[in-house]
Amino acid sequence: MAILKNAITPELIPSYDGSNQTTHPSVLYFPDGFQGYEYWMAMTPYPFNDGGYEDPSVLVSRDGRSWQEPVGVTNPLVPRPAVGHNCDVELCYEPKLKELRLYYVEADDIRRSWVKLLRSRDGSHWEGPQVVLEDPGQMYSILSPAIQQRKDGSWQMWYVDSGNTGFENQNNKVRSRISLDGLLWGEETTCNDLAQPGHQIWHISVWRDPATDVLHAFYPAYPDGTNCDYCSLFYARKDPGQDWETYSDAVLDPGPKGAWDDFCIYRASFLLDEPGDKLKLWYGGKKKSDSSWNMGLVETSYTDLRRQLRTKIVT
Template identity: 90%
Template sequence: MAILKNAATPELIPSYDGSNQTTHPSVLYFPDGFQGYEYWMAMTPYPFNDGGYEDPSILVSHDGRTWQAPAGVTNPLVPRPDVGHNCDVELCYEPELKELRLYYVEADDIRRSWVKLLRSRDGSHWEGPRVVLEDPDQRYSILSPAIQQMKDGSWRMWYVDSGNTGFENQNNKVRSRASRDGLVWEEETTCNDLAQPGHQIWHISVWRNPDTDVLHAFYPAYPNGTNCDYCSLFYARKDPGQGWRTFGSAVLDPGPEGAWDDFCIYRASFLLDEAGDKLKLWYGGKKKSDSSWNMGLVQTSYSDLLSQL
């Protein structure tokens, strides 16, 4: 049995296509606000499993519950490509330049894939996209990039490599790359200690606590022999100078039959206040009967979570 209680109802997250079916959240929190808003979210619509709508979109909120597009923005920020699809957004903030960075994946669904970057000083006017990574030979080798600025000012990216197989691959690997500026990335390494026994890790999210330098990760993972429709959500942490510590128990399972999230628990984004013992976690979920996608919000005590792992 998972530790967290599923959101009873999904959040209302507006999408440009009008379906309000959204997933793959990436949330930033600014205590003093950024351009007048405390919460910024990148996400993608995914109505009834239609990847043709997974185009990067940006929303803002004062409370993390009521969302709207920033002034001057018409979502999506970039249209769907002529071939293939967009997906897997990641929103970051560069403090020296005081700019938002929105990374996302584009795959041609034939042979190759890219990580692209949009940049903005005000959240309304976006420059790009710019290619920051490319795999010319594999379609799904750089999935769900999770990006953090490290203590020394460098940048680190984690992502899932599922090769050319994608959602049903049985040999997924978590890879990592370093960068001085978040634009030019070094060669990848494999995170052999970031693995979920008996499962395949899917779309990962990582956050570094600037006060403790601890890395925290939440990720959906599906049992070996199945595919990503059967994901539950897991947690891992990495203390300074140590490897990743994973846990055998899922923190969130699909909801009961008939619930809005009764089939799949997808990528999550989270805000963790260790000192205040608070965890906010937005997650994507899929309903089995109609393949609809929505987003839920769970708020809990971090110490309670740890004590049950």
Template identity: 35%
Template sequence: MKARFIFYLIVLFLLIPLIRDTGSPRFMLNIPTYDGSGQAMHPDVLLLKNPIGGYRYWMAFTPYPNGSSIYENPSIVASNDGKNWQVPKGLINPLERAPSQGHYSDPDIFLDERGRLWLFFRWSYKLEERIYAKYSIDGIRWSEKIPILEGNSETLISPAVVRDKLYKMWYVDIRPEPNVIKLRTASSPLGPWSEPLKCRVNGVPHDKNIWHLDVVKVKEGYDAFIVLINRGKGLREGELYFATSKDGIEWNLSSFPVLAPSSKGWDSFVIYRSSAILLEEIGGCRHYALYYSAAESSGKSKIWHIGYAEVNICVDEEGGIKLG
């Protein structure tokens, strides 16, 4: 009896670091990177009803070894269970090598009405901003990059694209203070894209600022997972919040983070851009899989990885948000 009690204590001790605030386990994924570092970040994950190239899950991401933007180039991996990821045979990462000026970042992957995979990614250099697109019918052979949007008067951080009759792209502009989310629409991924609409996010604490986001289409509108960072602290202690919207323009933000840095370990410094897969929706309650990027701090260097977690969130008719 005593031995069994000790065994349960050991198991509980081992599980404590894996438990997040919502009571669900989270763990680090092994994502192969072309540079060999294994340090991956900024995931965007697509779950397909009909596999492409033999895979149901496709992930766009970038390596980011110790915070080096030289390697922050768009890359692709695939999976059939959402947990074990590999580079599909015949695919060579990165899809674009580092540019001669500036750097790439912030990939987003989605499916068009013809069943083609699309990859959007950001290029930035000083005050210049651009979104590029590539597309593929099999996930292996990708088109040349195509410029689709320039934003020299604004930043185009963390584009998140949803196909809902029109193509809708949300992104973050950090030129204003505080940062704002903007929305553009188009009838084709190649554009032309509309002029931006400024979104309103209700409930952002005064000491926090909006950072990266992902958006998901649900029955009654849209959900978003938004990283909030503390003003004056940089990325340290950045947390992931949930927001919901009827029209994609006015959003209600949760009063609590759905994912926060661990007390220690690989995701203890910051929770960064996360990608959400809607697994089930019953009434106002949603069950999500979260692919989240996070870092631990080792001196001045940040060590980046992508992890997995799940969360249940319920939204009432008045837009109130609680954990399910």
């Protein structure tokens, strides 16, 4: 039984196609605001499982609940490619340059994939895209890039490698790369300690606490022998100098039959105030009867979450 309670109703997240069916959130919070808004979100529409609409989009909010396009922006920031599809956005902030960075994946669905980057100083005018990573031989080897700035100022990217099989692969690996500037990335390493026994990790989200250097991750994972339609959401934590600490229990399962998220719990984005004991978690969810997608918001106590997870740690 999962630890968190599902959002009873989904959030209203406007999408450029008019469906307001969205997924794969990536949320940043600016306490003093950025261009007048505390919350910035990158996401993609995904109406009724149609990957042709998974184009990078950006929204802003003052309260984390009511979202709109920034002034001067007409979503999507990038149109669909002539071949294949876009997906898997990740929004970052580069403090030295005072710029937003929106990374996303493009796959040709034949044999190649890329991680591309858009950059903006004001959130309204975006430059790019530029290619920062490419796999010329596999379609789905760099899924859901999760990017954080490290203590020394360099950057780290985590992502899921599902090779050419994608959503039904049975040997997914979480891999990582380091970059000095977030543009040129080094060789990949495999995060053997970040795994969910009996499951395949799918789309990952990571946040580094700048005060403690602790890494936190939330990720959907599907049981071995199934596919990504059967995901629940899990949590992991990495203290400095230690391996990733993972847990046997999911933090969020699909909702009850007939609920808006009764089939699949997808990629989540989260804001964690550990001293304040507050966790905000936006997550994508799919309804089984019509394959509609929406986004939910859960707010909870981080201490309570950790207490319940500690009782069933994965060794």
